[in-house]
Amino acid sequence: MAARERRPNPRVGPGRTVRSEPPVDPALYRQVVGRFATGVAVVTTVAGGADHAMTVNAFTSVSLDPLLVLFCVEKIARFHEFVLDSGLWAVSVLTEEMRDASNWFATRGRLLDGQLDDWPHTRGPVTGAPVFTAAVAALECRTHAVHDGGDHSIVVGEVLDLDIPDPQGKPLIFYDGTYRSLA
Structure with missing residues (x-):
């Protein structure tokens, strides 16, 4: 924390509401x-016989027992309905070279038909969801729980499979409103 002096807040404490x-x-x-620097990932799913994808930077590990991760999706996004209906999804953590994919x-x-055509991918062996072959990491998941998060849903997934498609890749970082690279 910054070295500025803070006085106790009389509104905060047992039995008091923080406003x-x-x-x-x-x-x-x-x-x-x-x-807060984050990685950048694309979450994918298959719903209605079609591939669907969305860039996220609200993605994190949750638990080791059971293995759980989460991502957040805006409730008004088309992807919201597709991923919740499917219940199976994959996460591809993007490399520095994948800024165009992130954007x-x-x-x-954007048009949904053929939206993955410009990015090499394979089908996850467990979920069938697209996984980018140039990703620095990939996870396949089954929805474990969905929580209300204001204008977003917090989707918690049980990890079903893992991969490191590009072990030499460097992750794409997002910080202060722009893409960054590791030094």
Whole structure:
């Protein structure tokens, strides 16, 4: 934490409700949480006989016993319905060279037909979901739980299979609103 002096907040403590007065500025919120460096991944699923994909940076490990991970998906995104209906999905952690893929799968309203054509991928052996062959890591999952997260759903998945498609790849990093690379 910064070295500035903080006085105790009389609103915080046992039996007291924490309120933000004045309300937190959403633009400042985005700036502050954007200072947390994250990896970039694409989550994929197969629903209705078609492939579906979405870029995420809200992805993390949750538990070792059982093996659980989570990602967050905006409730108004088309992908939300597809991944919840399917219940099976894959995560491909992107390499530095996959910025275009990250941007493409983050584009709202893009055509769904043939959306994976420009990125080499295979079918996950357990879920059948697309897995990028140039990913630094890949996981196949079954939905374990879905939690409300405001305007997003928090999708927790049981890990069914793991792979390291490109062991020499360097991960794509997102920090302060832009892509970065490891030094």
